Amino acid sequence: MTGRTHGNRSAVTCHLKCDSQCARPDPNTSTEPSFAEIAGRQLTRRALLAGAGGVAAASALPLAWPQAAAATPRRGTKPLAFTPIESVGDDVDAMVVPTGYEWTPILRWGDPLFNRSPRFDPSRPNARAQELQFGYNNDYLDILVERGGRRALLCCNHEYTNRAIMFPPTSTAEQEAEVLRALIAAHGFSVVELERHAPTRPWRYIRGGRRNRRITADTPFRLTGPAAGTALLKTVADPTGRRSLGTFGNCSGGTTPWGTILSGEENFHGYFVADPDARGGKRYGMTNKPSVYGWEKVDARFDATNPGYANEPNRMGYIVEIDPYDPDSTPRKHTAMGRLKHEGANVRVDRDGTVVAYMGDDERFEYLYKFVAKRKYREGGSAAARRHNLEILTEGNLYVARFSGQQREDNDNLGTGEWVPLVFDGRSMIPGMSVAEVLVFTREAADAVKATPMDRCEDVQPHPTTGRVYVACTNNVQRGTAGKAAPDAPNPRGLNKDGHVIEITEDRNRADAATFAWNLLLVCGKPEDAGTYFAGWDGPVAPISCPDNLAFDSEGNLWVATDGAPSAISKADGLFKVPLAGPERGHVQQFLAVPIDAETCGPVIHDRDGSVFVAVQHPGEDGSWAAQRSHFPDYVPVGMRPEPGDWRGPRPTVVQVTKQR
Ligand code: FEO
Numbered sequence: 292m293t294g295r296t297h298g299n300r301s302a303v304t305c306h307l308k309c310d311s312q313c314a315r316p317d318p319n320t321s322t323e324p325s326f327a328e329i330a331g332r333q334l335t336r337r338a339l340l341a342g343a344g345g346v347a348a349a350s351a352l353p354l355a356w357p358q359a360a361a362a363t364p365r366r367g368t369k370p371l372a373f374t375p376i377e378s379v380g381d382d383v384d385a386m387v388v389p390t391g392y393e394w395t396p397i398l399r400w401g402d403p404l405f406n407r408s409p410r411f412d413p414s415r416p417n418a419r420a421q422e423l424q425f426g427y428n429n430d431y432l433d434i435l436v437e438r439g440g441r442r443a444l445l446c447c448n449h450e451y452t453n454r455a456i457m458f459p460p461t462s463t464a465e466q467e468a469e470v471l472r473a474l475i476a477a478h479g480f481s482v483v484e485l486e487r488h489a490p491t492r493p494w495r496y497i498r499g500g501r502r503n504r505r506i507t508a509d510t511p512f513r514l515t516g517p518a519a520g521t522a523l524l525k526t527v528a529d530p531t532g533r534r535s536l537g538t539f540g541n542c543s544g545g546t547t548p549w550g551t552i553l554s555g556e557e558n559f560h561g562y563f564v565a566d567p568d569a570r571g572g573k574r575y576g577m578t579n580k581p582s583v584y585g586w587e588k589v590d591a592r593f594d595a596t597n598p599g600y601a602n603e604p605n606r607m608g609y610i611v612e613i614d615p616y617d618p619d620s621t622p623r624k625h626t627a628m629g630r631l632k633h634e635g636a637n638v639r640v641d642r643d644g645t646v647v648a649y650m651g652d653d654e655r656f657e658y659l660y661k662f663v664a665k666r667k668y669r670e671g672g673s674a675a676a677r678r679h680n681l682e683i684l685t686e687g688n689l690y691v692a693r694f695s696g697q698q699r700e701d702n703d704n705l706g707t708g709e710w711v712p713l714v715f716d717g718r719s720m721i722p723g724m725s726v727a728e729v730l731v732f733t734r735e736a737a738d739a740v741k742a743t744p745m746d747r748c749e750d751v752q753p754h755p756t757t758g759r760v761y762v763a764c765t766n767n768v769q770r771g772t773a774g775k776a777a778p779d780a781p782n783p784r785g786l787n788k789d790g791h792v793i794e795i796t797e798d799r800n801r802a803d804a805a806t807f808a809w810n811l812l813l814v815c816g817k818p819e820d821a822g823t824y825f826a827g828w829d830g831p832v833a834p835i836s837c838p839d840n841l842a843f844d845s846e847g848n849l850w851v852a853t854d855g856a857p858s859a860i861s862k863a864d865g866l867f868k869v870p871l872a873g874p875e876r877g878h879v880q881q882f883l884a885v886p887i888d889a890e891t892c893g894p895v896i897h898d899r900d901g902s903v904f905v906a907v908q909h910p911g912e913d914g915s916w917a918a919q920r921s922h923f924p925d926y927v928p929v930g931m932r933p934e935p936g937d938w939r940g941p942r943p944t945v946v947q948v949t950k951q952r
């Protein structure tokens with residue numbers, strides 16, 4: 292498939308990532324009236340400027356968790372300084388970084404992770420080999436630097452696969468089965484040890500590192516929380532309802548203060564054949580046609596119409612917690628955090644130890660959620676504290692956001708909102724639904740309390756020092772002009788091709804607050820277009836479209852990775868820095884651009900080391916095995932020929948950008 296559909300995106304991405312949901316009827320058929328009706332107000336650029344003008348003077352807020360992603364602090368080093376790049380064309384097969392910086396691959400799809408890993412050879416797909424190699428389509432990324440600054444753990448999701456450019460077409464049933472098993476093995480998650488000789492030198496991965504690990508769509512998981520063990524999660528292969536196999540569709544995520552990774556199971560529906568009329572079927576986009584990936588041909592559990600497997604889709608769509616420090620640990624799925632198309636989860640810890648996770652359901656007109664854990668965070672590195680902290684996300688209250696365009700006098704804001712409980716103190720707050728039903732059919736529960744349908748919440752990240760929460764609403768081309776789909780205060784633009792970023796301030800700056808105020812940080816688009824807005828910044832600014840992954844640097848600036856190119860706004864996808872405070876607030880500056888067809892994932896900002904990391908996802912995805920569009924990252928220098936046997940197709944890759952030495 293080639294061509295662009297459903298807004299800005301490649302039809303290939305749409306098909307593989309989410310089974311082209313945008314082309315299908317809206318799965319949210321709740322009858323919640325629009326905000327335009329509730330608030331009776333649409334935001335104009337003038338109103339935005341007036342409403343957001345005073346938020347620059349953010350007060351420092353009492354959080355327990357300092358800068359999470361900070362690398363080794365070194366005295367006398369300067370923060371990451373750069374001259375912004377210009378927007379890059381969508382037909383450019385190049386990684387573009389600022390003058391004075393260079394990029395190097397750390398890990399590419401197929402790189403051998405273990406001493407016994409076979410050599411990468413995509414011409415002969417092999418599932419066992421792929422289980423021992425770096426997976427495909429890296430998305431969420433973190434680099435956990437260890438004491439001394441010379442070792443780190445790279446932790447990375449592998450969201451989905453682009454079969455047409457990975458492997459040659461098959462001609463026998465045996466070959467086909469092996470390709471399908473290799474695709475199962477290319478999904479999931481990787482933990483890989485890194486080393487560097489000095490804090491200023493680039494990282495290299497350690498083949499055979501003690502904690503290297505591949506988790507695939509076949510790895511055993513444990514289900515935790517109130518829905519685990521209930522009838523809704525039992526299958527013929529798992530009569531306990533507590534053990535499932537594999538994770539897939541892992542999009543974004545977050546790293547907890549206790550050193551685990553949270554990973555969001557997002558577009559799981561495209562992997563199953565399932566009865567759309569079963570409970571939750573239509574609401575989660577299930578169909579009974581052959582699945583996008585065809586895994587049902589090699590594993591009966593992917594066809595939920597097979598006797599005994601009806602609940603198999605109920606075992607996907609969770610927040611997964613992985614302990615990267617213990618390669619023997621069993622990864623877990625936390626039912627207490629609800630079942631949706633989870634983009635990811637990011638944790639904030641208050642000084643009193645209260646733990647809250649913010650989560651988005653990334654589909655048009657779906658909702659924004661918050662989980663408040665029952666247990667409090669315990670500081671310190673003792674084994675007892677660690678055991679305690681590993682149980683934090685198994686029990687708590689689950690809320691969904693209901694926004695209002697009602698402004699408050701005492702606060703610079705464009706509106707307010709409330710967190711509406713779905714599960715509270717172990718009880719269901721939804722009449723007619725048990726706790727397990729709320730946690731397995733969470734969208735249905737959120738419909739019942741008239742949560743606010745959003746323009747596709749991707750990353751939702753609390754700021755590490757101010758506590759404000761940033762919500763990347765990537766786009767919604769079906770946001771209309773009237774009726775239920777009309778623009779509203781927090782989703783202020785019809786035919787929202789370019790997306791926006793909402794800034795939430797919890798009341799009393801308590802992570803567990805029941806109410807909040809909100810503003811718009813960015814309404815993305817062309818700087819010269821009056822329909823766009825950059826937090827009050829009116830100077831020269833980079834065009835930006837489709838905000839997706841978010842990160843912060845050690846100075847508290849927001850970094851926004853985009854997923855929507857090519858578009859009329861920003862051509863190749865990129866990474867942008869956005870100051871949040873002071874006179875530079877809203878000054879969007881582009882740091883890098885990724886190669887043809889690729890999306891910018893990660894990112895990780897270790898500014899005190901002068902380093903930025905991105906996971907370059909689906910480069911060259913509109914190509915085919917015989918006609919590749921990208922050769923990233925192993926470009927052959929001009930004038931040189933590839934070595935015989937070298938593979939010249941694209942490889943999704945984790946890239947490090949550092950200052951030139
Ligand atoms: Fe996988 Fe929501 O992007």
Ligand code: CA
Pocket residue numbers: 542543634749750839840854
């Ligand atoms: Ca994403």
Ligand code: CA
Pocket residue numbers: 749765839854
């Ligand atoms: Ca996206």
